[in-house]
Amino acid sequence: MLIIIEDFGxxxxxxxxxxxxxxxxxxxxxxxxxxxxxRPRLTxxxxxxxxxxxxxxxxxxxxxxxAVLSLELAKQAVKFGVGRYVGxxxxxxxxxxxxxxLTAIVVAGRAGxxxxxxxxxxxVTEQIDALMALATNPVRYLVVPRFLACIVMIPMLTMFANxxxxxxxxxxxxxxxxxxxxxxLNSIKNTVxxxxxxxxxxxxxxxxxEIALVSCFQGLNTTGGAAGVGQATTGxxxxxxxxxxxxxxxxxxxxFPIH
Amino acid sequence: MNKEPMITxxxxxMRLGGRDVLHNVNLEIGRGETLVVMGLSGVGxxxxxxxxxxxxxxxxxxxxxxxxxxxxxxxxxxxxxRKNIGMVFQSPALFDSLTVGENVAFGLREHTRLPEEEIxxxxxxxxxxxxxxxxxxxxxxxxxxxxxxxxxxxxTITTNPEVILYDEPTTGLDPIMSNVINELIMYLQKEFSVTxxxxxxxxxxxxxxxxxxxxxxxxxxxxxxxxxxxxKSENPVVKQFITGSALGPIKV
Ligand SMILES: Nc1ncnc2c1ncn2[C@@H]1O[C@H](COP(=O)(O)OP(=O)(O)OP(=O)(O)O)[C@@H](O)[C@H]1O
Ligand SMILES: [Mg+2]
Numbered sequence: 150m151l152i153i154i155e156d157f158g159x160x161x162x163x164x165x166x167x168x169x170x171x172x173x174x175x176x177x178x179x180x181x182x183x184x185x186x187x188r189p190r191l192t193x194x195x196x197x198x199x200x201x202x203x204x205x206x207x208x209x210x211x212x213x214x215x216a217v218l219s220l221e222l223a224k225q226a227v228k229f230g231v232g233r234y235v236g237x238x239x240x241x242x243x244x245x246x247x248x249x250x251l252t253a254i255v256v257a258g259r260a261g262x263x264x265x266x267x268x269x270x271x272x273v274t275e276q277i278d279a280l281m282a283l284a285t286n287p288v289r290y291l292v293v294p295r296f297l298a299c300i301v302m303i304p305m306l307t308m309f310a311n312x313x314x315x316x317x318x319x320x321x322x323x324x325x326x327x328x329x330x331x332x333x334l335n336s337i338k339n340t341v342x343x344x345x346x347x348x349x350x351x352x353x354x355x356x357x358x359e360i361a362l363v364s365c366f367q368g369l370n371t372t373g374g375a376a377g378v379g380q381a382t383t384g385x386x387x388x389x390x391x392x393x394x395x396x397x398x399x400x401x402x403x404x405f406p407i408h
Numbered sequence: 409m410n411k412e413p414m415i416t417x418x419x420x421x422m423r424l425g426g427r428d429v430l431h432n433v434n435l436e437i438g439r440g441e442t443l444v445v446m447g448l449s450g451v452g453x454x455x456x457x458x459x460x461x462x463x464x465x466x467x468x469x470x471x472x473x474x475x476x477x478x479x480x481x482x483x484x485x486x487x488x489x490r491k492n493i494g495m496v497f498q499s500p501a502l503f504d505s506l507t508v509g510e511n512v513a514f515g516l517r518e519h520t521r522l523p524e525e526e527i528x529x530x531x532x533x534x535x536x537x538x539x540x541x542x543x544x545x546x547x548x549x550x551x552x553x554x555x556x557x558x559x560x561x562x563x564t565i566t567t568n569p570e571v572i573l574y575d576e577p578t579t580g581l582d583p584i585m586s587n588v589i590n591e592l593i594m595y596l597q598k599e600f601s602v603t604x605x606x607x608x609x610x611x612x613x614x615x616x617x618x619x620x621x622x623x624x625x626x627x628x629x630x631x632x633x634x635x636x637x638x639x640k641s642e643n644p645v646v647k648q649f650i651t652g653s654a655l656g657p658i659k660v
Contacts, residue, residue, distance in 0.1 A: 267505075278463050279501035283515050283563075284490040286483070 174288065174366050175358070178296050181289045188294055195298035199260045200306070206259055207306045208313040211251050215243055215314030216321040223326035232326060236333035237340025239318035240311075244341060244349045245405060248311040250397055253356035256303055257389035261364035264295055265385035268368025269378040277369065287369065296361040303357035304350045311349070348404040355400060359392045412475075414439040414571060414603040415460065420469035422455055429455050431627035432469070437620070440601035442593065444608060444618035446649065448658065451624050453607040454498055457573045460605065461495050462486050473571065491519055494569035498576050498607075500560035502548040508535070508559050509544030515567035534562040537592060539585065554581045561589065565596065572596065574606040578613055586613060593617050611650055615639070623649065625658075 181187075219239045226232045268291060271277050280287050315337070322328040367385040371377050415437040422430040429452040437443045447453050458464040460471055462478045471478045476489055502511050512531045516522055522530075535541055538558035548556055557580060564572060574593065578586035590613045596602040608614050614621055615635040622632040623646050631638065631646045641647060648656030 271503075274504075275497050275499050275501040276503055278458070279495075279497055279503070281463060282461050282490060282493070282495040282497075283518065284487045285514075285518050286487065 170370070171362050171366055174292065175362055177288050178292050178362070181293050182297070186289055186293070187297065188290070191290070191294035192297045195294045196302050199256070199298050199302045202263065203256050203259050203306055204309065207252050207255050207310050210255055211243070211248060211310035212313040212317035214247050214251055215239060215317035218242055218247070218314070219318030219321040220325060223322050223328060227326050232328045233332050234336050235322050235326070235328055236319065236336030239322070240315045240337040240341050241345060243314035243318070244311050244345050246397070246401065248314055249307050249349050249353040249356060250393065252303060252307045252310040252353060253360060253393045254390055256306065257360050257364075257393065258386050261360045261389050262382045262386050264361075264364040265368040265382045266378055268365060269371035269381045272369060272371045273374050273377060292365045292369075295365055296358070299357040299361035300354060303360070304353045307350060307353040311346070351404065352397065352400045355396055356393050359396065360389050363389045363392065412439070413437055414441070414474065415605070416472040417460075418470045420459060420466050420471065422452070422459055422464060422466045424455065428627050430459070430466070433629055435622060435629065435632070437603055437605060440597060440603055441619045442597055442604040442606060442617055444606045444614040444621045445624055446608065446614060446621060447624035452627065453624060454575050456624070457495065457575050457605065457607060460573055461490060461493050491567065492570050494564035494567070494572040496561050496564045496572070496574045496577050498579075500548070500556040502556055502560055502563070504548050507544060508540065508546050508548065508551065511548065511559060512562045512566055514563060519567065530566055534566050535559075538562045539588065554585060557581065558585070558589070561592075568600065569602070571603045574604060576607055576609065578608060578610050586610065590617050
C-alpha cells in the first residue's frame with residue numbers, strides 16, 4: 150500500500166516536472182520571439198516541411214470525417230423532413246470542432262512525431278551538445294522555427310480541413326440523401342457566422358503551440374540511444390493528443406458557451 | 409608565455425549514474441600549452457571535457473577559463489565564452505541534416521558577418537587542411553567514420569578558437585592521417601598559441617604533442633608531468649598503462 154502511494158506520489162511529481170518543463174520551454178521560446186530573434190530561413194524551411202508532410206493526410210481524413218458526419222446527420226434530418234438544415238450542421242461541426250481537432254491530431258501524428266524523432270536523434274548523437282559547444286542556443290536555433298511553423302501552418306491546414314470536410318459532407322448529402330448542393334450551401338450561409346471560423350482557428354493556434362512544445366520538449370529530452378528516440382516519439386504523439394483533447398474541451402466550453 | 413594559466417580546474421567532482429566519475433580533480437593548463445589526458449575507457453575523459461565547455465554541470469568545484477568560472481556563468485555569458493572554446497567530439501557529432509560545407513561553415517555563419525565568398529574560401533581552406541578538399545556538398549552520412557572525424561575537426565577550427573578540446577581526435581584514423589592531425593594540433597599551437605586539451609589513447613601522439621600529460625584513473629589524476637617524466641614514472645598505474653601490460657594494479 151505504502152509502495153503504491155509512493156509510486157503515485159512519484160508520478161505526480163514527474164507530471165508536474167513535465168508540465169513545468171513545457172512551461173519553461175514555452176517561456177524561453179516566447180522570450181526569443183519577443184526579442185525578435187527569429188531565423189526566417191529556418192522558419193520557412195520548417196513551414197514547408199510541415200505543410201508538405203501534412204496537407205494530403207489532413208485533407209483526406211477530414212473529407213471523410215465530414216462525409217460520415219453528413220451521412221449520419223442527413224439520415225436523421227431527411228426522416229424528420231429537415232434535410233435543408235444538414236449543410237449548416239455539418240459546417241458548424243467541422244469549423245468549430247472537427248476541423249481544428251482532427252487537423253491537430255493528424256499533425257501531431259505526422260509532423261509532431263517527425264520533430265521529436267529529428268531532435269531526439271540529434272540529442273542522442275550529441276548534435277545538440279555540438280550545437281551548444283558552437284555557442285548556439287538550441288531553443289533559438291531548433292525550437293523557435295518549429296514553434297512558429299506550427300503556429301502558422303496548423304491554422305492554415307485547419308482551413309483546408311474545414312473546406313475538405315464540408316465538401317465531403319456536401320457530396321455525401323447529395324448522393325446519399327438527395328440534398329441539392331445549393332440547399333446545402335444556403336444552409337451553411339444561414340447558420341455559420343464568421344466568428345465560428347475565427348474561434349475554431351483560435352483553438353487550432355492553441356493546439357499548434359501544444360504540438361510544437363511537446364514534440365520539441367520530448368526531442369530535446371531524449372535519452373537512451375535509438376530505443377530512446379522511439380519511446381520519445383511515441384510519447385510525443387500520446388501526450389500531444391491528450392493535451393489536444395483536454396484543451397479542446399476547455400476551449401469549446403469557453404469559446405462556444407451554451408447561451 | 410603568460411604566467412596565469414589559461415584553464416584552472418579546482419576540486420572538480422562530477423557525479424553520473426550515482427557515482428563520482430571525477431573526484432576532486434585539479435588541473436592547470438598554461439596559455440598556449442597542450443595537455444594530454446590519458447586513461448582507460450570509461451574513466452571519465454569525455455566527461456571532463458564536457459565539464460570544461462559547460463555541457464555538464466559538476467556537482468562541485470570550479471573551472472576557470474580566461475578568468476571566468478564556467479560553472480557559474482549565465483547562459484548568455486557562457487555562450488560568449490564558448491565562441492572561444494572549440495570542442496571536437498568523440499562521436500563526430502556532425503549535423504546530419506547539413507552538408508559537410510554547411511557544417512564547417514556553421515560557426516562563421518552563426519557568429520560572424522563575413523560575406524559568403526569569404527566563408528566559402530575559409531571552408532575550402534579548412535577542408536583542405538584535413539584532406540577533405542571539394543567535399544563541401546556531401547552529407548555526413550556519405551563520409552567514412554574517419555572522414556567524419558576530420559570534418560568535425562575542420563568545423564571546430566574554422567572560427568579560430570583560442571582553446572580547443574579534442575576528444576580522441578585520431579581514433580579511427582590510419583597512421584598517416586593520425587600524423588596529419590597531430591601535426592595540425594602542433595601547428596595551431598605554434599602559429600596561433602592555441603591552448604589544447606587532448607584526450608587520446610594513442611601513446612605515440614600523446615608523447616609527440618603533449619607539453620604535459622595527465623593520467624586519469626579511478627576518478628582522480630594519479631600522475632601529471634612532461635612526456636619525459638611520464639615515461640620515467642614509477643607510478644605502477646602509469647607504468648602499466650604505457651606498457652600495455654596485462655599485469656599490474658589495473659584489473660583487466
Ligand atoms: N549520462 C550518463 N549517465 C550515467 N553514467 C554515465 C553517463 N555518461 C557517462 N556515464 C559514465 O561515466 C563514465 C565516464 O564516461 P566517459 O564517456 O567520460 O568515459 P571516457 O573516459 O571518455 O571513455 P572512452 O575512452 O571509452 O571514451 C562511464 O563509466 C559511463 O558509464
Ligand atoms: Mg570518451
